[in-house]
Amino acid sequence: MLIGLVMAFGFHLFKNYNSQTRTLELFGTTLQLGENEGAEHGVEQGDDHDHGDNDAGDE
Numbered sequence: 001m002l003i004g005l006v007m008a009f010g011f012h013l014f015k016n017y018n019s020q021t022r023t024l025e026l027f028g029t030t031l032q033l034g035e036n037e038g039a040e041h042g043v044e045q046g047d048d049h050d051h052g053d054n055d056a057g058d059e
Contacts, residue, residue: 016025022034 024031024033
């Protein structure tokens with residue numbers, strides 16, 4: 001019986017995982033398992049070059 005429950009839970013995880021967005025629907029909650037590179041990547045690059053007070057060579 002325990003093996004059956006573990007297999008059912010594993011199937012539930014496999015069925016509700018979205019590899020394109022790297023999210024997992026788990027009992028009504030969406031879990032973000034990977035980085036959202038599209039939104040954060042542009043912000044990080046812009047922040048690195050907009051603020052020169054941390055880098056001594058960028059003056």
